[in-house]
Amino acid sequence: MKYKIIPIMKKSDILKEYRNNPVGLLLEYHNFNRPFGSYSEAQILIGMCMDNRKHLHIPDNFAFIIRSGGANLRYSEFKVSYAISVGKVRHIALIAHNHCAMVNLTARKKEFIDGLVKRAGWSKESAEEHFMNLAPMHEIGNEIDFIMSETNRLRKKYPKIQVAPLYYRVEDNRLSCLR
Numbered sequence: 001m002k003y004k005i006i007p008i009m010k011k012s013d014i015l016k017e018y019r020n021n022p023v024g025l026l027l028e029y030h031n032f033n034r035p036f037g038s039y040s041e042a043q044i045l046i047g048m049c050m051d052n053r054k055h056l057h058i059p060d061n062f063a064f065i066i067r068s069g070g071a072n073l074r075y076s077e078f079k080v081s082y083a084i085s086v087g088k089v090r091h092i093a094l095i096a097h098n099h100c101a102m103v104n105l106t107a108r109k110k111e112f113i114d115g116l117v118k119r120a121g122w123s124k125e126s127a128e129e130h131f132m133n134l135a136p137m138h139e140i141g142n143e144i145d146f147i148m149s150e151t152n153r154l155r156k157k158y159p160k161i162q163v164a165p166l167y168y169r170v171e172d173n174r175l176s177c178l179r
C-alpha cells in the first residue's frame with residue numbers, strides 16, 4: 001500500500017505535527033481516555049463517515065463534526081468554510097474507517113433499487129435513475145486512498161489549515177494516523 005497506518009497505542013506514537021494541538025488531543029481523548037477538558041468553542045472540525053459503527057469519545061463543545069458517506073466532504077464545502085471562518089477552527093481531522101460501505105457501490109445497486117421501491121414507495125425507474133446519477137459522486141473506491149486524496153484537496157484549498165488524515169478500525173474503535 002502507498003500509505004501507512006500508524007497505530008496510536010501510547011502518547012509518543014502521536015505524530016510530531018499533532019502533538020499538543022487539537023488533533024493530538026482528539027487522539028488522546030479517544031484512544032487514551034484523557035480526562036476531558038472544558039471548552040466553550042470548537043477546537044477542530046472532524047469529517048467522518050455516517051456509519052453507525054463509529055462513535056467518538058470527546059468532550060462537549062470540542063469539535064464540529066460533519067458526517068457523510070465515506071467522510072466525503074466534497075459536497076459540504078460551505079460547512080467546512082463556515083467552521084473555519086466563523087467557527088475559527090484551524091485543524092481538520094478526516095477520519096476514514098475500514099469496511100466502509102461507500103466502497104464498491106455497484107455491488108449494492110440491486111439492493112439499493114429494490115430497497116427504495118419496497119421501503120420508500122419509489123418506482124423502479126426512479127430508483128434506478130437515482131442510483132445511476134448519484135452513485136458515481138459518492139463512490140470512494142478505497143477508504144484510505146480516498147481520505148488521502150481528500151486530505152490533499154483540502155490542504156490545497158485551505159493552505160493555512162492543518163488537515164490530519166486518520167483511520168478508525170470498527171473492530172476495536174481505535175484511531176490511527178495515516179501517512
Ligand SMILES: [Zn+2]
Pocket residue numbers: 049050051069070071097099100101102
Ligand atoms: Zn463508511
